[in-house]
Amino acid sequence: MSRKELSPEEILEGIRDMTIRGAAEIGRQASFAVRLFAEREFDNDRKRYLEKIDEFREQALKTRPTAITLWSGLTKTLSGTDQAKSSKEILELIVENSERFIDLSKKSIDIISEMGARRIPHDAIIMTHCNSSAAVASILKAHEQGKIEMVYATESRPKRQGYITVRQLAEKGVPVTMIVDSAARHHMKLVDMVLVGADTIASNGAVINKIGTSQIALIAHERRVPFIVCAETYKFSPQTFHGHTVKIEERDHSEVIDPKKFPGVKVSNPVFDATPPEYVDAIITEVGIIPPFAAYEIVVHNFGLEMLSSEHMKEGFLNDF
Numbered sequence: 001m002s003r004k005e006l007s008p009e010e011i012l013e014g015i016r017d018m019t020i021r022g023a024a025e026i027g028r029q030a031s032f033a034v035r036l037f038a039e040r041e042f043d044n045d046r047k048r049y050l051e052k053i054d055e056f057r058e059q060a061l062k063t064r065p066t067a068i069t070l071w072s073g074l075t076k077t078l079s080g081t082d083q084a085k086s087s088k089e090i091l092e093l094i095v096e097n098s099e100r101f102i103d104l105s106k107k108s109i110d111i112i113s114e115m116g117a118r119r120i121p122h123d124a125i126i127m128t129h130c131n132s133s134a135a136v137a138s139i140l141k142a143h144e145q146g147k148i149e150m151v152y153a154t155e156s157r158p159k160r161q162g163y164i165t166v167r168q169l170a171e172k173g174v175p176v177t178m179i180v181d182s183a184a185r186h187h188m189k190l191v192d193m194v195l196v197g198a199d200t201i202a203s204n205g206a207v208i209n210k211i212g213t214s215q216i217a218l219i220a221h222e223r224r225v226p227f228i229v230c231a232e233t234y235k236f237s238p239q240t241f242h243g244h245t246v247k248i249e250e251r252d253h254s255e256v257i258d259p260k261k262f263p264g265v266k267v268s269n270p271v272f273d274a275t276p277p278e279y280v281d282a283i284i285t286e287v288g289i290i291p292p293f294a295a296y297e298i299v300v301h302n303f304g305l306e307m308l309s310s311e312h313m314k315e316g317f318l319n320d321f
Contacts (some may be wrong), residue, residue, distance in 0.1 A: 008037040008056065016063040018159060023199040023235060024109065024133050028102045030060055031077040035098040038091055047089045053078065054092075064250040066208060066272050068200040072234040076101040108232040108286035113137035116230055116284050124192045127152045127184065127220075130210035131161040134230035136168050138284070139195065143174045151176045152187050156210055158255045158269065167261020181212050185219045194220045198231040198283075200242040203275030204298045205292030206230075208216030208248075208282070211270050217279040221317050226281045227274065229292075233285050236298045248272050 007174065009035040014020035020029050037056045043049040048157060054167055057074050078095045081286040084090040116138025120126065124147050128135050142148050151169055153176055156162040169176040179187055194216060207213065207229050220227040237246060253259060253267030279291035290298070 008033040008040065010064050011036070012060055021161065022133055023067055023197065024105055024232060026067050027073035027074075028105050030070050031073040031098045034074055034077050034251060035094050038094045042091060042099060044087050044088065046084075046087050046090070049090060050081065053081070053090075055061060061203060064249065065247045066083060066199060066239045068239070068246075069073055069232075073105075076234070079113070084296045105232065105234070108136050109137050111139040111286040112129065112230050112232070112284050115142035115289055116228070116250065117145060117147070117176075117283065119193075119228060119282070120195075121192055121287070122147050123149045123155065125150045125152070125190050127154075127187065127191045127194045127216070127225075128165060128195075129154045129162070129184075129196050129213055129216050130156040131164040131168075132230060134232065134284075135197045136165060137197045138230055139174065140172055143169075143172065147158065147244045148174055150190075152179050152191065154179055154181045154184060154212065154216075156212065157181055158194060161210065184212075184216050184313075186217050188223045191220075191223075191225050194225055195229045196229055198235055200272075201229075201231055201236045201292075201295050201298075202246060202247050203237065203296050204240070205280065205283075205295040207275040207277075207280055207283075207292070208246050208272050210267050211273050214273045214275040214279070217275045221279045227279055228273075229280055229282055229283045233287055233298050233302060236287065236295055236302060238299050238303045241296075241299055246272075246274070248274075266316075 011029050015026055015029060020026060024089050034056060038053055043052065060074055061071060076095055077296050079097055080093050084093055112238055114136045120142040123320055126139060128151060139148060139151060151174055153165045155178060166176050166178050196209055196213055198207045198209050217227045221281045240246065249271045251269045256267050256269050280292040282289050282293055
């Protein structure tokens, strides 16, 4: 089914069960879902209309608690609606905001890919992990410039998002080798650069990404291989500005094993981990390439000190849902 054929509730379910995946796509789909909901549930009673929209927003936030892009997409789309004087004005704002957010999200990938390709050396051997639209776009742009010798892409278990990455690269003629996650250190001696995406970036520069990212960063650090993150600025978390940690999502153990075949066995299935900023060489954003410790400046630029100093922010707004 295409995005336009899905109901708002089906989009949320797709985000929850990871049919819809990838941090950027989650943000775009969340924005589109709340727009569809607002169009379908239009109510001339302004107060009741806002209450229905807010209830849908709360349901959406619960689907993938770690993904800051989910919050960003919803927040950008609903910006200004509480000040709107009529239901008609609320809907117009939501439609306009959603279109702008989705358009800017896609343009950000294009900008990042240009800068990412410039950082990739000629005859480069790249390693990547999971499936990042920004990282893949950078590799494809570098391939167009004749720079890529080989890409090593991890499987990224248990959901194997690496399958998506290798297909996307192979379809464009990029030389690509899939490796099991545990082979990252074995192959790192061949690698010139590691290029990954991010689901969330904390204000101290820590990168929250697919489980296993931190291990690859540690191996790259050991081998003195540059570890580069591609991330749009709306992935920078204001929640962490006041010391609130990013909630690491734990998914069902059935994604790892069939519980019927392993009675009595417990399984830990965290989706993400945190890579310390000292293992990150640079973060490529649509506003420029920054060191990880400049993440604080991005958060302040995006939200302003006044908003960041509000009691709502200090209490850790994402934890309210």
